[in-house]
Amino acid sequence: MIPRHVTLRQPHMQHLIDLPEIDEMSDDELRTLEQLMAFVVDQDIEDPEASDIRAFCALRNQSSADLEALSSAMQRLEMPEEFMAEVDEVAAAIRHRTEFKGIPKGPNRGYVREVSVPPEELPADWQVTLRKLHKLGTLDRMQSRLGMFAWSARQVGLPVDLGCIEALQTFYQALRKRSIDYQNAQNQKKGLVSDIDTPRWAYLRGTWEELYRFARAHGCHHETLEELGITFQTLRAKEDKQSSLKMTKVMKIGSASSLLAEARQMLTAANDVERADWRHARRNCAAAIALGIGVPARPLDVFEHHIFGQGLFYEHGAYVFRYHPQKTRRTINEPFEVELAPETWSPFIDALILQDQDPRYLDDLRAKAIAEQRPLYVNYNGRRCAYPWYSAQWAKVTGTGGHIARTLIYDEMADLGEFGILYSKNSVHHFTNQIGDKYRSGQAIAASRRIAKSAMMTRGLDDDISAL
Numbered sequence: 001m002i003p004r005h006v007t008l009r010q011p012h013m014q015h016l017i018d019l020p021e022i023d024e025m026s027d028d029e030l031r032t033l034e035q036l037m038a039f040v041v042d043q044d045i046e047d048p049e050a051s052d053i054r055a056f057c058a059l060r061n062q063s064s065a066d067l068e069a070l071s072s073a074m075q076r077l078e079m080p081e082e083f084m085a086e087v088d089e090v091a092a093a094i095r096h097r098t099e100f101k102g103i104p105k106g107p108n109r110g111y112v113r114e115v116s117v118p119p120e121e122l123p124a125d126w127q128v129t130l131r132k133l134h135k136l137g138t139l140d141r142m143q144s145r146l147g148m149f150a151w152s153a154r155q156v157g158l159p160v161d162l163g164c165i166e167a168l169q170t171f172y173q174a175l176r177k178r179s180i181d182y183q184n185a186q187n188q189k190k191g192l193v194s195d196i197d198t199p200r201w202a203y204l205r206g207t208w209e210e211l212y213r214f215a216r217a218h219g220c221h222h223e224t225l226e227e228l229g230i231t232f233q234t235l236r237a238k239e240d241k242q243s244s245l246k247m248t249k250v251m252k253i254g255s256a257s258s259l260l261a262e263a264r265q266m267l268t269a270a271n272d273v274e275r276a277d278w279r280h281a282r283r284n285c286a287a288a289i290a291l292g293i294g295v296p297a298r299p300l301d302v303f304e305h306h307i308f309g310q311g312l313f314y315e316h317g318a319y320v321f322r323y324h325p326q327k328t329r330r331t332i333n334e335p336f337e338v339e340l341a342p343e344t345w346s347p348f349i350d351a352l353i354l355q356d357q358d359p360r361y362l363d364d365l366r367a368k369a370i371a372e373q374r375p376l377y378v379n380y381n382g383r384r385c386a387y388p389w390y391s392a393q394w395a396k397v398t399g400t401g402g403h404i405a406r407t408l409i410y411d412e413m414a415d416l417g418e419f420g421i422l423y424s425k426n427s428v429h430h431f432t433n434q435i436g437d438k439y440r441s442g443q444a445i446a447a448s449r450r451i452a453k454s455a456m457m458t459r460g461l462d463d464d465i466s467a468l
Contacts, residue, residue, distance in 0.1 A: 012037040021076040029073035032066050050086035051358040057094055058357060059364055064098060067091035093276065100277060100381040115178070116147035123150075123160055129218045145210040148175075162215050163224040172204070172231070179203045201242050205235035259398070260344075263290035266397075267351055277380040280355055284377055284385070287348040288393040291376075294345050295338050301325050302390045306377070309370040312349075318342050319349050352376060 013034055016022055039056045040048055056062065071087045130143055150160045152174050158167040179199035187194035212228040266286035273279045305311030311323035322337045353365050377385040
């Protein structure tokens with residue numbers, strides 16, 4: 001702690017040094033008073049108000065205890081009652097934010113493993129292969145599907161062996177039934193009469209793809225690879241003929257531009273909400289939807305890279321996202337980079353920086369967020385939003401997770417033809433036709449075909465065959 005005599009020698013304390021009240025102050029009171037005086041001078045403030053006190057607390061990392069010491073110091077100096085009330089109000093708000101535990105949602109359902117075995121119960125040689133794959137960045141889905149296969153095999157007394165045809169057949173039927181039951185249950189929750197008898201082939205295809213990938217890495221026999229490969233290709237063909245749930249949801253959501261307009265309305269409406277924690281949460285949600293359109297990132301990248309000073313920067317008056325996405329970091333050398341148009345996107349990011357602070361402090365608060373490498377999305381108490389939070393915001397607004405934004409971008413740009421498709425691929429970090437087509441809905445593909453047909457007809461009308 002700085003000695004009292006050193007504190008009192010600071011230039012911004014000279015006008016207070018001879019006051020008898022200074023001698024009566026405790027070290028904490030004097031310290032917080034000196035920090036406030038320094039802040040007032042730095043910001044060229046003549047008459048501090050509540051907004052200045054809030055900014056002082058944020059920029060100088062003041063706690064509610066610090067504000068209580070400041071309030072006590074101000075009382076000794078007999079500051080006006082109105083100002084003291086503002087200091088106490090800010091102290092109460094900081095205390096509420098610090099102690100905030102979230103909005104009660106009732107007890108969480110305890111997780112019970114029902115159709116899978118834990119990784120440590122998989123065959124020992126499988127665990128060795130999985131550890132090698134994890135070092136290469138393999139996702140957890142493979143481990144999860146192997147656990148489901150092992151559980152299915154053990155339930156009927158079959159060996160946990162990918163070469164066992166009977167075990168694979170049993171697993172296939174279990175997955176098929178689980179997918180059908182899930183679809184019917186979801187429809188019944190909506191009050192719909194449901195008699196679906198076909199699974200979502202994408203669910204089975206994804207599972208068999210993971211089994212096949214593991215079998216290749218594990219060095220399984222050729223016969224096992226061939227059997228898994230045939231089933232995988234069959235399921236992929238079935239999936240191609242089945243309308244994607246994602247495309248169905250796209251039609252219900254609407255366009256990217258209409259969703260962006262809704263996000264703007266949400267951001268504006270948040271200012272009228274009475275409670276500070278609710279205002280904070282609604283601004284977060286509005287920004288998640290809007291920025292999901294401008295930067296249609298995968299949830300994992302939002303969690304790991306959408307951080308001030310790491311994957312999110314402020315350059316020449318605009319916000320820039322620049323990082324290597326997790327999924328493509330080994331296949332695409334160039335980083336994903338998007339500079340957002342300030343007039344469209346900056347209000348959302350600025351709102352997450354400011355929350356209820358006075359806009360005059362935006363530059364300082366932004367610099368602080370970058371210096372501290374603060375995550376873009378934080379809870380009201382300042383803690384980082386959990387990994388599932390981003391998708392939950394999209395599901396709350398659109399009925400599905402944030403991944404749908406990638407398809408919305410393709411559809412939004414479809415009217416620009418192949419230029420639009422190329423733009424979309426860049427915005428979602430796609431560089432192959434195969435992946436691009438996967439994310440294009442029927443609407444986008446049809447639009448491209450209409451443009452191509454129109455262009456051909458126009459060229460046909462302009463051609464002067466007499467010159468041939």
